[in-house]
Amino acid sequence: MEKLQRNERIAMLMKILSDHPNQLFTLNFFSERFHCAKSTLSEDVDILKTILEKFKMGAIQTVAGAAGGVKYLPVFDKEDVKQTVERLCNILSDSNRILSGGFLYMTDIIYKPDIVDSIGRIFAGYFMEKELDYVVTVETKGIPIAMMTARYLNVPLVIARRDSKVTEGSSVNINYVSASTRRIQTMSLSRRAVGKNSKVLFVDDFMKGGGTAQGIIELMKEFESTVEGIAVLISTKEPAEKNVKEYISLIVLNEVNEHKKIVNLKPGIILE
Amino acid sequence: MEKLQRNERIAMLMKILSDHPNQLFTLNFFSERFHCAKSTLSEDVDILKTILEKFKMGAIQTVAGAAGGVKYLPVFDKEDVKQTVERLCNILSDSNRILSGGFLYMTDIIYKPDIVDSIGRIFAGYFMEKELDYVVTVETKGIPIAMMTARYLNVPLVIARRDSKVTEGSSVNINYVSASTRRIQTMSLSRRAVGKNSKVLFVDDFMKGGGTAQGIIELMKEFESTVEGIAVLISTKEPAEKNVKEYISLIVLNEVNEHKKIVNLKPGIILE
Numbered sequence: 001m002e003k004l005q006r007n008e009r010i011a012m013l014m015k016i017l018s019d020h021p022n023q024l025f026t027l028n029f030f031s032e033r034f035h036c037a038k039s040t041l042s043e044d045v046d047i048l049k050t051i052l053e054k055f056k057m058g059a060i061q062t063v064a065g066a067a068g069g070v071k072y073l074p075v076f077d078k079e080d081v082k083q084t085v086e087r088l089c090n091i092l093s094d095s096n097r098i099l100s101g102g103f104l105y106m107t108d109i110i111y112k113p114d115i116v117d118s119i120g121r122i123f124a125g126y127f128m129e130k131e132l133d134y135v136v137t138v139e140t141k142g143i144p145i146a147m148m149t150a151r152y153l154n155v156p157l158v159i160a161r162r163d164s165k166v167t168e169g170s171s172v173n174i175n176y177v178s179a180s181t182r183r184i185q186t187m188s189l190s191r192r193a194v195g196k197n198s199k200v201l202f203v204d205d206f207m208k209g210g211g212t213a214q215g216i217i218e219l220m221k222e223f224e225s226t227v228e229g230i231a232v233l234i235s236t237k238e239p240a241e242k243n244v245k246e247y248i249s250l251i252v253l254n255e256v257n258e259h260k261k262i263v264n265l266k267p268g269i270i271l272e
Numbered sequence: 273m274e275k276l277q278r279n280e281r282i283a284m285l286m287k288i289l290s291d292h293p294n295q296l297f298t299l300n301f302f303s304e305r306f307h308c309a310k311s312t313l314s315e316d317v318d319i320l321k322t323i324l325e326k327f328k329m330g331a332i333q334t335v336a337g338a339a340g341g342v343k344y345l346p347v348f349d350k351e352d353v354k355q356t357v358e359r360l361c362n363i364l365s366d367s368n369r370i371l372s373g374g375f376l377y378m379t380d381i382i383y384k385p386d387i388v389d390s391i392g393r394i395f396a397g398y399f400m401e402k403e404l405d406y407v408v409t410v411e412t413k414g415i416p417i418a419m420m421t422a423r424y425l426n427v428p429l430v431i432a433r434r435d436s437k438v439t440e441g442s443s444v445n446i447n448y449v450s451a452s453t454r455r456i457q458t459m460s461l462s463r464r465a466v467g468k469n470s471k472v473l474f475v476d477d478f479m480k481g482g483g484t485a486q487g488i489i490e491l492m493k494e495f496e497s498t499v500e501g502i503a504v505l506i507s508t509k510e511p512a513e514k515n516v517k518e519y520i521s522l523i524v525l526n527e528v529n530e531h532k533k534i535v536n537l538k539p540g541i542i543l544e
Contacts, residue, residue: 156385
């Protein structure tokens with residue numbers, strides 16, 4: 001391949017780094033691929049750093065030393081979060097979303113790629129510095145958001161199941177009490193899924209009493225691992241006393257009034 | 273914001289387009305953002321086109337006319353697919369993955385962001401021209417792959433559940449027979465999930481007899497919609513006669529021999 005122009009190198013650098021968030025690439029990797037000196041690449045990287053900062057669309061981190069290189073990181077930006085959350089509050093407060101029983105239809109939102117991507121980027125940016133090993137969720141509706149968070153953190157996703165499955169090998173099963181319904185629930189996770197002494201982030205779409213989050217904390221103890229953070233898209237205002245104290249929630253659901261056809265939402269706790 | 277340099281514009285163009293596959297952006301959007309003429313942007317776009325083609329990392333499509341603009345598309349490249357599939361075959365043929373009962377542990381693979389991303393990109397590239405409206409899967413293990421496929425196609429993901437849920441509103445439930453176990457299974461999907469006359473792609477991690485795929489075809493009929501493609505990561509060699517005829521599969525599982533500790537896999541049908 002012939003030598004590349006600077007703007008060609010910069011385009012490909014941006015694509016490769018941005019497509020693999022939180023993944024370290026050596027300058028050798030690029031210098032072999034682009035047939036150029038590492039000093040030239042360092043200049044290219046500086047241009048990327050400046051322009052990403054200008055547009056608040058992430059950061060390039062340079063790691064020095066023999067095992068060093070560069071990586072792209074999503075960055076938690078309050079203004080970006082505010083815009084995303086306001087957009088979501090607008091969409092979700094549509095009274096046509098009210099289901100019988102006072103539930104809110106939100107499945108379309110949490111399965112829509114651009115929205116899921118934004119939420120995952122926000123969660124990953126917020127918890128980036130915790131040096132997490134896994135993102136953990138429970139089937140089913142939180143999986144897409146958890147997957148995108150895992151993508152931005154560049155760590156494996158782990159999905160606890162409601163029952164143990166023969167295709168997962170031996171598993172750890174725990175029982176826990178749903179904080180809102182007081183019913184006993186089960187969750188199951190393959191012994192192979194999480195290594196010892198891991199730090200995990202629990203991600204879900206919805207939290208009411210926090211029973212599931214508490215269940216995940218218990219489950220992780222069985223793997224000698226700890227939950228370092230809890231991130232949910234929506235938490236309910238009531239009960240105010242939840243089973244877990246520390247969590248972030250993009251949106252707080254105050255009330256769904258089926259008779260008055262009103263959905264009362266507000267931006268969540270990380271914007272206060 | 274001051275005027276940008278060409279290499280800064282090219283970096284941001286690449287990032288924004290590549291972060292939103294199959295999403296059309298007008299040149300106006302960029303010209304306002306970057307404070308430059310549309311003719312200048314056209315030149316920038318041409319540079320991106322050339323370099324992406326050179327590295328076989330996707331394509332930029334220019335749509336002419338008043339509603340026109342540019343978008344980034346993943347491209348199905350046999351060499352890229354071959355490398356991804358060979359890597360996966362290597363990982364999966366590790367005899368430590370054999371579970372009692374002759375099952376293969378593959379959950380870690382289908383939840384790992386970089387692998388899931390590659391698979392989603394391949395599936396999306398293969399079906400890009402079908403102009404699909406949704407990617408459909410059934411809970412649980414296929415969800416991450418389906419999500420990434422949906423991201424690259426820029427269409428909503430739809431997840432059929434095993435039971436109907438109160439948070440999904442009124443739903444359509446169907447019964448179908450698992451082709452391998454002959455057991456009756458149920459799947460359920462919210463009435464709101466799929467619009468009439470939609471074209472969908474069914475994505476799953478694993479296919480044996482094809483009963484689930486057949487079930488999805490039946491389910492989509494209830495929504496007056498059609499399954500235009502079926503994509504699975506792994507299909508089994510036996511039964512050779514599956515319930516569905518047309519599908520793509522990245523890997524074919526010939527045999528898991530629990531006693532001899534052998535996993536016999538080969539690259540799948542789209543590479544033949």
